[in-house]
């Protein structure tokens with residue numbers, strides 16, 4: 461890889477012909493059209509928070525260096541930003557009056573309203589730019605390395621860099637485009653940050669169905685000019701969730717919907733009955749894990765362990781054990797009521813407490829409560845046998 465250092469270029473040079481796409485939320489070109497600011501493997505512009513972008517302008521006004529910027533030479537007088545996209549987009553947007561800074565009197569000032577000398581300070585700031593030239597793989601490998609210094613790329617951002625191509629470009633247009641109106645619907649079910657590629661990552665995980673890694677999938681589809689399989693599958697999952705659950709609860713975000721879809725989508729559900737049960741379970745003080753309610757309902761309420769239902773406390777177990785054992789001894793029967801009605805050697809056996817478990821007389825799933833009035837001690841064998849029914 462070859463590198464040359466340029467110190468002659470100014471903010472004004474690089475901002476010449478700056479274009480910013482509001483729709484996609486990213487800077488596109490600069491340096492009189494010679495520079496592509498956001499190549500497809502770059503992350504979206506994330507500095508427009510009124511802090512990081514303002515800090516870039518403050519630095520320029522104070523004549524602080526902006527740090528090293530890296531360009532990749534991709535053709536005759538054609539360049540791509542390897543590192544520095546956020547900084548360039550920040551000053552490019554400022555020079556085109558896309559945001560304001562506060563002056564010393566706390567007044568908002570756009571670039572066009574700044575005093576001439578201040579405008580000059582910004583425009584004449586020299587930048588420190590390394591221009592590199594090398595093989596795609598070399599550049600990308602190195603890109604991974606330099607990014608460790610800034611906000612580190614997360615897994616999906618790195619995968620987008622490694623497998624950049626038409627598939628990633630198309631996938632990002634759908635799954636990391638915050639102006640996509642569908643995103644508001646997806647917000648109810650997906651967790652993470654759209655701009656940091658978390659929704660794209662989830663969509664890829666779903667379509668992989670646990671059979672391959674996201675990286676494998678992206679590698680295989682890298683040069684596809686469409687994302688139909690990914691998009692269709694993703695929509696099937698979302699449509700299915702909406703066909704089963706009419707509620708919108710915070711616990712729905714970040715569920716393993718892909719896995720749930722694969723496991724349960726062939727069963728049919730009554731959306732009203734699901735809603736009623738969901739409301740009851742949310743109100744049930746014995747349910748400790750609300751996140752588990754979704755799969756519990758999908759499974760036909762056969763997996764109460766998903767709800768982490770409150771168990772009997774030690775004091776309750778001890779009191780019930782004592783009562784059952786005293787009564788059993790007086791009657792010459794086993795202290796396990798199930799053993800007591802049997803006809804084998806255990807029918808008069810007195811179990812120690814450590815060999816018994818607490819059981820809901822009326823199952824929790826049938827409305828039985830988790831308090832002393834609904835507790836009985838069973839020998840481990842009978843407790844297990846009852847639990848399996």
Ligand SMILES: [Zn+2]
Nearest residue numbers: 796799839842
């Ligand atoms: Zn028993």
